[in-house]
Amino acid sequence: MNRFLIFIICVTFGWTVSAWAHGDGAHIMGTVTHIASDHIVVKTQKGETTTLALKPDTVFQQKGIQTDSVRPQIGDRLVAEVTKKDVPQDRDWVATEINFAAVP
Amino acid sequence: MARYTTLARLCMWRRIKIFFILCLLVVLGGILAALWLMPGFFSAKDSTPPDWEIKMARFIRHMATPGHYLKMSNPVSSSPEILAEARHHFADHCATCHANDGSGKTAMGPNFYPPVPDLREHAIQDMADGELFYVIHSGIRFTGMPAWGKGKPEEDLESWKLVLFIRHLPNITPEEIIEMKQYNPMSRHEREEQEAFDRFLAGEDEAPLEEEHHH
Numbered sequence: 001m002n003r004f005l006i007f008i009i010c011v012t013f014g015w016t017v018s019a020w021a022h023g024d025g026a027h028i029m030g031t032v033t034h035i036a037s038d039h040i041v042v043k044t045q046k047g048e049t050t051t052l053a054l055k056p057d058t059v060f061q062q063k064g065i066q067t068d069s070v071r072p073q074i075g076d077r078l079v080a081e082v083t084k085k086d087v088p089q090d091r092d093w094v095a096t097e098i099n100f101a102a103v104p
Numbered sequence: 105m106a107r108y109t110t111l112a113r114l115c116m117w118r119r120i121k122i123f124f125i126l127c128l129l130v131v132l133g134g135i136l137a138a139l140w141l142m143p144g145f146f147s148a149k150d151s152t153p154p155d156w157e158i159k160m161a162r163f164i165r166h167m168a169t170p171g172h173y174l175k176m177s178n179p180v181s182s183s184p185e186i187l188a189e190a191r192h193h194f195a196d197h198c199a200t201c202h203a204n205d206g207s208g209k210t211a212m213g214p215n216f217y218p219p220v221p222d223l224r225e226h227a228i229q230d231m232a233d234g235e236l237f238y239v240i241h242s243g244i245r246f247t248g249m250p251a252w253g254k255g256k257p258e259e260d261l262e263s264w265k266l267v268l269f270i271r272h273l274p275n276i277t278p279e280e281i282i283e284m285k286q287y288n289p290m291s292r293h294e295r296e297e298q299e300a301f302d303r304f305l306a307g308e309d310e311a312p313l314e315e316e317h318h319h
Contacts, residue, residue, distance in 0.1 A: 029304055064278075077307070079301040101307075
């Protein structure tokens, strides 16, 4: 009977569900070749061209300092934190954070 | 008589068993019905709590804070040294979820349910010092906020220093954020990666490790 009761208690109250997830993010490094209000085109060190979609919540940092007004210029170097989540059809990535600097 | 008693006991155990089995079936049925009715209910993915839920949860949390905490004032006085200490502590222990600027915009922050709040917003800054301390010291159930406090609350001066830093967050400077980065926890790989990014942005022409670093 005791074993039966323990079984009942375990089955009824012993359910736990764990879920683990990891990000789908990546980093892109390269030089800005084109910039528009909704996307940036970057030429990577391998010579490939990739297009990053910009969202209203994309964070821009100039040399590590967050900026709301300054945007990268053509020729600047950037390191972008990107994701494939909600990527528009004609873009390669969505940029979540862009750190940029003019080449000295 | 003895045989009758034994039979009666057997019948009683049988009834108890049937009762427990019925209870179990009802509970299992309820769980299955709930899962069927609310697919994805326990998923935190792409979920944002509605305003009423946020307000209700904050109200309940406020009501659940022991009254004397609401009246407590910070026993630690603010000074540049104390703020620097708290800033480094925050960068090391809190910024992984809350971000160095307190915005909550990190890889994990928006993916919690509820998402990590922006510590600079009014709803947080309007909390009493003691209430902020209580949240840091005791954590919040059913959220990602753990209890950081060890030992007696009155001895937990580290959490009080963090309260000072949270008050400072709306006025944090870009230089402070840059300084905090060196205190953020990083694996060796992440540190090497960050150094490669910094060198690249500084104009060094050496080719980066790879062009796409997945994390």
